[in-house]
Amino acid sequence: MTTTQPIDFWFDFSSPYGYLLAEKIDAVAAKYGRTVSWHPILLGIIFQATGSAPLTLQNPAKASYSLHDFARSARFMGLPYQHPTNFPLATQNAARGYYWLAGQDVGLAKQFALAAYRALFVDNRDISAPETVVEIATNLGVDRSSLETALQTPEIKARLKNEVDAALQAGVFGSPHVLIDGEPFFGADRLPQIEQWLKTGGF
Amino acid sequence: MTTTQPIDFWFDFSSPYGYLLAEKIDAVAAKYGRTVSWHPILLGIIFQATGSAPLTLQNPAKASYSLHDFARSARFMGLPYQHPTNFPLATQNAARGYYWLAGQDVGLAKQFALAAYRALFVDNRDISAPETVVEIATNLGVDRSSLETALQTPEIKARLKNEVDAALQAGVFGSPHVLIDGEPFFGADRLPQIEQWLKTGGF
Numbered sequence: 001m002t003t004t005q006p007i008d009f010w011f012d013f014s015s016p017y018g019y020l021l022a023e024k025i026d027a028v029a030a031k032y033g034r035t036v037s038w039h040p041i042l043l044g045i046i047f048q049a050t051g052s053a054p055l056t057l058q059n060p061a062k063a064s065y066s067l068h069d070f071a072r073s074a075r076f077m078g079l080p081y082q083h084p085t086n087f088p089l090a091t092q093n094a095a096r097g098y099y100w101l102a103g104q105d106v107g108l109a110k111q112f113a114l115a116a117y118r119a120l121f122v123d124n125r126d127i128s129a130p131e132t133v134v135e136i137a138t139n140l141g142v143d144r145s146s147l148e149t150a151l152q153t154p155e156i157k158a159r160l161k162n163e164v165d166a167a168l169q170a171g172v173f174g175s176p177h178v179l180i181d182g183e184p185f186f187g188a189d190r191l192p193q194i195e196q197w198l199k200t201g202g203f
Numbered sequence: 204m205t206t207t208q209p210i211d212f213w214f215d216f217s218s219p220y221g222y223l224l225a226e227k228i229d230a231v232a233a234k235y236g237r238t239v240s241w242h243p244i245l246l247g248i249i250f251q252a253t254g255s256a257p258l259t260l261q262n263p264a265k266a267s268y269s270l271h272d273f274a275r276s277a278r279f280m281g282l283p284y285q286h287p288t289n290f291p292l293a294t295q296n297a298a299r300g301y302y303w304l305a306g307q308d309v310g311l312a313k314q315f316a317l318a319a320y321r322a323l324f325v326d327n328r329d330i331s332a333p334e335t336v337v338e339i340a341t342n343l344g345v346d347r348s349s350l351e352t353a354l355q356t357p358e359i360k361a362r363l364k365n366e367v368d369a370a371l372q373a374g375v376f377g378s379p380h381v382l383i384d385g386e387p388f389f390g391a392d393r394l395p396q397i398e399q400w401l402k403t404g405g406f
Contacts, residue, residue, distance in 0.1 A: 050265065052265070059255060061375070062377070065376065065387055171267065189390070192395070193275065
């Protein structure tokens, strides 16, 4: 099967499994000649709309297991992981930063997204703070004052809101969520199925 | 690492992912010289205790995805799957049958468990009915009237209750749940991690 339609990848910057999949998805897609369109979303709004909750705020047994599984799944996938002190956390600044950067340079926006994820899940930095988001971007050569201004514009706020609405419309109920030619995959643990799907065109 | 401690495997007979893992777990364990102790439980009680709900009774987006994923995950694992008409369903008869059989012959009890799972998830049979459970067992050579009597004894009811209590004590919050030398794994999708853990003694 050949197609040029990008794969859609929805994630929240506070999602541990979103971080794990973000580190892998583009390389797996590229193996099969596909590109990936990244869509940061806000799980708070998704969970409110669907009546769900973060794993670590569900029952104590599931919360405790999830904390253990985040770190073990990272090791299994060969990635570093340190659970953040401030968790869960607000991610609208990181998401807005992503969309503003993506309007100029998608490659740079993805670099920023990975840097933000690593800041949170490897270096335990509080990326809910706009100044942290700005610092991560300026380390990649982004102009500080342009970004500071952009984070507060109605256009970028509307863009994020529209992306969250579109995610809900597409059936997204958590993070990460991947859509390949109409086929949905939820969770970093579906990466082997994603790869098999790309390899075979469906199974 | 060598150890003779059996791996614990908790599952509910109404759990699609429990069925998928039941088809694989003993063979994977045997590759690494390990045996598996099977523990059917009642998710209704586990969910009541932990404040959770079946995937197909959660929000519509997650329910719809889950139905799709049950079948796709089965195909990915090379197993047949047909979603049952009566679902979710009560499984205390199947669980009681398992424990009564296990008191006599664990191998036969596992054969019965797999036959009950296939009856439900391949042949769309309603295994909530005691007569279906009895028929599945008699097809394996089990004495009908002994089993019919056993399903109603206080001893076997207490055994199942104790197993559910022990599962909650062990941190079980869903199905399937596996414990290897103190390390918990939730979900059929953790089979690659289970195998890696058995192969390396932990990672």
